[in-house]
Amino acid sequence: xxxxxxxxxxxxxxxxxxxxxxxxxxxxxxxxxxxxxxxxxxxxxxxxxxxxxxxxxxxxxxxxxxxxxxxxxxxxxxxxxxxxxxxxxxxxxxxxxxxxxxxxxxxxxxxxxxxxxxxxxxxxxxxxxxxxxxxxxxxxxxxxxxxxxxxxxxxxxxxxxxxxxxxxxxxxxxxxxxxxxxxxxxxxxxxxxxxxxxxxxxxxxxxxxxxxxxxxxxxxxxxxxxxxxxxxxxxxxxxxxxxxxxxxxxxxxxxxxxxxxxxxxxxxxxxxxxxxxxxxxxxxxxxxxxxxxxxxxxxxxxxxxxxxxxxxxxxxxxxxxxxxxxxxx
Amino acid sequence: xxxxxxxxxxxxxxxxxxxxxxxxxxxxxxxxxxxxxxxxxxxxxxxxxxxxxxxxxxxxxxxxxxxxxxxxxxxxxxxxxxxxxxxxxxxxxxxxxxxxxxxxxxxxxxxxxxxxxxxxxxxxxxxxxxxxxxxxxxxxxxxxxxxxxxxxxxxxxxxxxxxxxxxxxxxxxxxxxxxxxxxxxxxxxxxxxxxxxxxxxxxxxxxxxxxxxxxxxxxxxxxxxxxxxxxxxxxxxxxxxxxxxxxxxxxxxxxxxxxxxxxxxxxxxxxxxxxxxxxxxxxxxxxxxxxxxxxxxxxxxxxxxxxxxxxxxxxxxxxxxxxxxxxxxxxxxxxxxxxxxxxxxxxxxxxxxxxxxxxxxxxxxxxxxxxxxxxxxxxxxxxxxxxxxxxxxxxxxxxxxxxxxxxxxxxxxxxxxxxxxxxxxxxxxxxxxxxxxxxxxxxxxxxxxxxxxxxxxxx
Numbered sequence: 001x002x003x004x005x006x007x008x009x010x011x012x013x014x015x016x017x018x019x020x021x022x023x024x025x026x027x028x029x030x031x032x033x034x035x036x037x038x039x040x041x042x043x044x045x046x047x048x049x050x051x052x053x054x055x056x057x058x059x060x061x062x063x064x065x066x067x068x069x070x071x072x073x074x075x076x077x078x079x080x081x082x083x084x085x086x087x088x089x090x091x092x093x094x095x096x097x098x099x100x101x102x103x104x105x106x107x108x109x110x111x112x113x114x115x116x117x118x119x120x121x122x123x124x125x126x127x128x129x130x131x132x133x134x135x136x137x138x139x140x141x142x143x144x145x146x147x148x149x150x151x152x153x154x155x156x157x158x159x160x161x162x163x164x165x166x167x168x169x170x171x172x173x174x175x176x177x178x179x180x181x182x183x184x185x186x187x188x189x190x191x192x193x194x195x196x197x198x199x200x201x202x203x204x205x206x207x208x209x210x211x212x213x214x215x216x217x218x219x220x221x222x223x224x225x226x227x228x229x230x231x232x233x234x235x236x237x238x239x240x241x242x243x244x245x246x247x248x249x250x251x252x253x254x255x256x257x258x259x260x261x262x263x264x265x266x267x268x269x270x271x272x273x274x275x276x277x278x279x280x281x282x283x284x285x286x287x288x289x290x291x292x293x294x295x296x297x298x299x300x301x302x303x304x305x306x307x308x309x310x311x312x313x314x315x316x317x318x319x320x321x322x323x324x325x326x327x328x329x
Numbered sequence: 330x331x332x333x334x335x336x337x338x339x340x341x342x343x344x345x346x347x348x349x350x351x352x353x354x355x356x357x358x359x360x361x362x363x364x365x366x367x368x369x370x371x372x373x374x375x376x377x378x379x380x381x382x383x384x385x386x387x388x389x390x391x392x393x394x395x396x397x398x399x400x401x402x403x404x405x406x407x408x409x410x411x412x413x414x415x416x417x418x419x420x421x422x423x424x425x426x427x428x429x430x431x432x433x434x435x436x437x438x439x440x441x442x443x444x445x446x447x448x449x450x451x452x453x454x455x456x457x458x459x460x461x462x463x464x465x466x467x468x469x470x471x472x473x474x475x476x477x478x479x480x481x482x483x484x485x486x487x488x489x490x491x492x493x494x495x496x497x498x499x500x501x502x503x504x505x506x507x508x509x510x511x512x513x514x515x516x517x518x519x520x521x522x523x524x525x526x527x528x529x530x531x532x533x534x535x536x537x538x539x540x541x542x543x544x545x546x547x548x549x550x551x552x553x554x555x556x557x558x559x560x561x562x563x564x565x566x567x568x569x570x571x572x573x574x575x576x577x578x579x580x581x582x583x584x585x586x587x588x589x590x591x592x593x594x595x596x597x598x599x600x601x602x603x604x605x606x607x608x609x610x611x612x613x614x615x616x617x618x619x620x621x622x623x624x625x626x627x628x629x630x631x632x633x634x635x636x637x638x639x640x641x642x643x644x645x646x647x648x649x650x651x652x653x654x655x656x657x658x659x660x661x662x663x664x665x666x667x668x669x670x671x672x673x674x675x676x677x678x679x680x681x682x683x684x685x686x687x688x689x690x691x692x693x694x695x696x697x698x699x700x701x702x703x704x705x706x707x708x709x710x711x712x713x714x715x716x717x718x719x720x721x722x723x724x725x726x727x728x729x730x731x732x733x734x735x736x737x738x739x740x741x742x743x744x745x746x747x748x749x750x751x752x753x754x755x756x757x758x759x760x761x762x763x764x765x766x767x768x769x770x771x772x773x774x775x776x777x778x779x780x781x782x783x784x785x786x787x788x
Contacts, residue, residue: 059402063431066405071428074420081409081416082726088410089737092403093744099399100748145417147726151733292497293421297428305432308440 003275006298007288010072011277013306014065019266021061022129023173023259024313028055030174032098032122033167034193035115043186044115046324048102050181053320055102057313059095064309071297073287075145076277082147083140083278084154087128094121094128123167130166133269134159137212142281158211165204169262172197172242176255181324187251194246194254202239228271235264333731336722339411342738344707346403348700349745353397355699358472358517359524360390361465364445366551368461372454378543380449385544385764386528389756391446396752398434403741405431411734415714415724419495422488422503423478430474437467469517476516480509482715483706484577495718508577511569518563519702522663523695525559528552529666530692531760533685541763549679549688553670560664567660574709575624578716579633581709584644585653586620587613588634595620595632600654603646608635644711652704659698666691 003011028051035047069077081088098121105114135154142148175197178190238261245253275283288294364386371379408416408423416423444452444460452460481487487502488495497503532548535541574582587603587610588595597620601613621630635643666688673679714721 060435063402063405063435066409067424067428067431070405070409070416070420071424074424075417077409077420077424078413078417081406082413082728085410085726085729085733085737088406089740092406093740095402096399096744096748100751104751146413147728149728151728151730289421289424290496292500293425296497296500297425301428301432305436308436312440 001283001285003285003288004291004294006291006294007072007284009298009302010068010288010294011284013302014068014072015270017061017064017068019263020313021058021065022266023262024054024058024061026170026262027051027173027177027255028058029122029126030170030172031177032118032174033126033171034174034178034190036119036123038189043189046182046186047178050178050324052102053316056099057316059099060309064306072289072294073277074289075282076287079140079142079145079147079278079282083149084128084132084135085151087132087154090128091125094125097121098125126167126170127163130169131155131159131163133166134162134208136279137162137272138215139280140278142278145282158208158215161204161208161211165201165208168197168201168204169258172201173255173258173262176242176258179251180255183323191246191249195243198239198242225271228268231264231268231271235261235268238264333735335729335731335734336725338731338734338738339725339729340721342411342734342741343407345738346400346407346741346745348703349749350397350400350404351699351703352696353393353400354468354472355520355523355696356527357390357393357397358468358520359522360386360393361461361468362521363524363528364390365458365461365465368458372458378547381764382544382547387445388759392752392756392759394442396749398438401434410737411726411729412714412724413726415719418493418719419715422481422495422497426474426478426481426504430471430478433467433471433474437464437471441467472516472520473513476513477504477509479706480506480512483710484508484573485715485718490718495715508573511566511573515563515566515570518559518566519695519699521559522556522563523699525552525556526663526666526695527692529556529670530689533688534760535763536680537682537685537689541765544764550674553667553674553679556663557667557671560660560667564660564664571623578710580635580638580642581644581649582624583633583635583637584646584649584709585705586632587646587650588620588632590634590636591631592620592634593631594618594629595624597623603650605646642712644709649705649709652701652708656698656701656705659694659701662691662694
């Protein structure tokens with residue numbers, strides 16, 4: 001079934017929301033992961049300061065994704081969440097714990113508990129998101145428009161590799177963000193991690209690619225869309241840009257090149273999956289809610305709320321642009 | 330059958346997370362309106378005590394709002410994880426309604442709530458007041474969508490059925506149905522009363538301890554006045570809500586009344602123990618003919634009993650029977666506290682210690698009433714999730730095993746226990762310390778709800 005214009009609009013909204021979420025929450029989850037890799041209190045506090053004005057706005061995009069999916073593509077919502085019942089649970093717990101740790105660590109006592117919680121929550125949230133991508137590449141079994149597998153099907157070698165890959169990838173985004181936002185000791189500390197993390201991520205993704213070939217995961221018909229090969233190529237170039245930026249100590253490069261890498265990786269997956277929303281069972285056209293629902297949503301949320309959310313996001317980043325100096329909190 | 334029933338466990342899980350969640354929205358809807366009122370009074374009179382009261386409740390509001398948002402994110406995923414058949418069949422109706430709720434809450438946080446947190450000193454006073462009013466309006470609008478969605482699940486209208494899917498046909502009927510028009514005000518008043526009772530209790534607490542007396546008097550008097558005015562309206566709205574149940578959901582009505590057989594004229598069971606297995610009431614105290622009067626307004630109407638409905642269509646009886654009576658009982662507590670308060674106030678004896686103790690101890694009455702009321706509505710709707718159209722037992726995610734749900738349920742209980750124990754501890758500390766304590770801890774300019782609540786220097 002061919003998707004209608006409104007269905008394409010909402011699919012595009014969700015695609016944009018996902019990539020914005022991945023990049024924005026990616027860097028603050030990444031900083032959370034790096035937070036667990038040092039015992040230096042001063043560094044830890046600067047890391048928190050570098051993300052504190054942003055993190056809760058970043059997570060709003062997760063709500064945009066969930067709300068838009070349920071409203072515009074209910075069957076995708078109804079298949080995806082049961083298929084990833086355990087990862088979604090872990091994600092929610094991680095985000096809750098991490099969110100309160102942010103505020104409680106200063107004032108609650110039990111500082112060790114909240115510091116650990118912040119690190120573990122960040123790492124687990126990254127891991128389950130990456131694992132879900134791996135499981136999507138393997139395909140999700142669907143029968144009668146419902147998920148037809150078990151709660152632990154997602155746990156396989158490929159998803160574990162992509163999960164670990166995303167932990168490294170988010171940490172890399174986080175390191176790039178710290179380089180961008182800090183000076184002095186913290187910037188040096190972050191610079192030292194950029195190349196290591198980029199290397200680890202590249203190795204994990206190469207292993208994941210091998211695992212995908214080994215499992216004969218259906219790589220769609222990439223041969224039919226050979227133009228799509230431009231995206232993996234772009235990803236490789238972006239990765240070398242990360243290394244170059246770290247070598248020449250250009251403060252903007254590691255973060256921006258990592259963002260480019262994520263955009264290229266996302267586009268690669270989009271080429272692999274299209275027209276499926278749940279690979280390889282449910283397409284955009286099949287999943288779309290009736291036009292009456294899509295247009296009801298469009299006239300309020302699409303035309304009014306989404307632009308405000310976008311403006312708000314941009315506004316926050318403009319207000320808190322530049323280096324962190326003594327903490328802009 | 331599985332030893333662990335995924336349907337039952339999923340219901341328990343939903344009940345657990347939603348009961349935890351509703352505490353915070355109910356409180357914050359009321360607090361937002363209260364803050365707008367107090368800010369308006371400050372603007373009108375210029376009295377400094379209003380500014381201090383405002384600043385104090387603003388902190389409580391920020392923390393409750395944050396906890397409501399966090400527990401609300403969990404709710405946004407429950408429909409998909411555990412009730413995927415419901416989500417798939419009704420998603421084109423429930424998805425947009427719940428989506429609009431999420432978007433509304435976000436718009437609020439991003440715009441006027443930001444102004445509220447930013448502080449009164451950075452914007453003109455009139456604009457700050459407008460921001461407070463808009464936040465209050467926003468919280469009410471947020472509840473509008475939730476009630477529109479739930480009212481549709483109670484009495485579905487404006488849809489058509491295509492291949493087992495419920496498709497929106499007439500959004501006006503879906504969103505603004507007659508049931509919604511009764512239940513939304515009922516919920517809003519419940520939220521105002523919940524907060525009103527909390528404010529009365531807080532004021533009474535300080536007066537009993539002899540601290541922050543000026544602020545406490547403002548809280549006590551305003552609280553008593555507001556609750557005294559609102560509670561009769563709420564009792565009337567409750568009556569209208571009962572009318573919709575009587576008309577549209579007769580099985581739920583019979584369950585609430587524990588009326589096992591059709592009666593004419595019908596008696597009213599005031600209290601008793603419904604024995605579901607035997608289909609009769611034990612230790613019942615009932616009043617002849619009162620049941621007919623409550624249901625239909627005449628003393629001799631015929632009222633249907635549960636025997637009218639096939640066993641598979643009957644709701645549980647014990648839970649709706651008791652939760653309904655608890656809700657009504659809490660309403661009577663609010664009526665007693667507020668009207669007694671008015672009486673004492675008129676005689677200049679509002680600060681009678683015995684009354685203050687009673688008012689203090691009545692602090693949970695609103696919360697208990699809200700939760701009991703929702704249990705009546707939701708358990709009474711069973712065995713349907715969408716009344717008359719989709720059974721709860723058929724709405725559950727088919728791939729779920731009992732063990733999966735047991736894991737997630739235990740997880741929610743553990744995580745909520747830890748996180749909310751700390752959160753509630755903070756709210757308790759804020760309330761205990763009172764408006765007099767303005768400890769300036771650090772020079773932080775709060776940007777986010779939680780930070781505002783945590784730091785001493787509120788806006």
